[in-house]
Amino acid sequence: MYLLLVALYAIGIGALGCAIFMFFVRMEKKKALILALIGLLIIVGTMVSNMLRPSYEKESSILVEETAVTNEKNSDGLYVCKVNDPYTMFQYFDES
Numbered sequence: 793m794y795l796l797l798v799a800l801y802a803i804g805i806g807a808l809g810c811a812i813f814m815f816f817v818r819m820e821k822k823k824a825l826i827l828a829l830i831g832l833l834i835i836v837g838t839m840v841s842n843m844l845r846p847s848y849e850k851e852s853s854i855l856v857e858e859t860a861v862t863n864e865k866n867s868d869g870l871y872v873c874k875v876n877d878p879y880t881m882f883q884y885f886d887e888s
Contacts, residue, residue: 797838797841797842800834800835800837800838801835801838803831803834804831804832804833804834804835804838805831805835806831807827807828807830807831807834808828808831808832808835810827810831811824811825811827811828811831812824812828814827815828
């Protein structure tokens with residue numbers, strides 16, 4: 793997936809570069825504008841897809857330095873353990 797995103801960035805930057813070259817050489821301005829728009833759409837689409845994909849795949853593990861178990865039981869009579877991951881801003885709960 794990573795290589796596909798790098799290839800899409802390269803294609804988008806190449807299209808923009810070709811459009812700028814065509815514009816400065818005073819070739820067909822309509823084709824240069826269309827090529828620039830296509831290049832921008834590819835770059836923006838790649839940026840959006842890069843933000844939407846998950847930061848990890850399948851199973852993940854976190855390293856925890858400190859954990860805390862509450863002294864109070866929940867409504868099911870079980871203790872609750874909360875782990876905060878500061879890097880991904882996720883909170884993990886365990887009620888066993």
